[in-house]
């Protein structure tokens with residue numbers, strides 16, 4: 001049986017679309033079992049509905065993080081999700097969530113971690129004046145944009161770049177390496193040694 005991905009998103013959903021395209025074309029040997037958003041109006045969620053994937057959303061107002069995440073974990077379990085992919089999901093996960101899917105949650109971040117964690121990473125890189133920027137796919141732990149690194153891709157920062165131009169260049173690489181990292185994880189041919197993820 002194919003392994004099942006749960007995708008969590010809060011906005012545009014371009015990373016979700018890239019993964020979905022690869023799953024639908026068979027490039028990725030998995031099924032998208034569930035797409036969830038904390039924002040009912042997320043364009044990515046609308047797209048997931050159009051594509052016919054099982055979808056869910058849950059309003060977070062008035063609910064503490066722990067209770068909210070317990071409900072999300074229940075939904076992921078109901079949909080028999082094996083791996084969780086955060087794709088622009090703008091919430092920190094609770095310890096309970098991370099524990100339930102230990103080393104089975106992936107995230108994509110638009111910087112070469114550990115540089116520039118947090119919001120507006122591309123803008124942070126651009127204002128800092130770095131000459132090389134990029135993106136990182138990593139396992140998720142309890143901390144922000146932390147966790148063992150699976151894959152990274154670098155892009156140059158050009159003198160004439162705006163933050164938008166740089167973000168667009170990074171996004172192309174995000175769409176490529178997120179699926180590559182998922183494909184690797186699906187094979188199970190890796191070992192986590194401390195912070196290092198190595199091929200087996």
Ligand code: GRF
Pocket residue numbers: 009011012013014015016044087088089108109110174
């Ligand atoms: C991406 O830049 C991703 O790296 C970051 O949030 C953004 C989401 O974009 N975590 P999209 O919703 O996948 O288009």
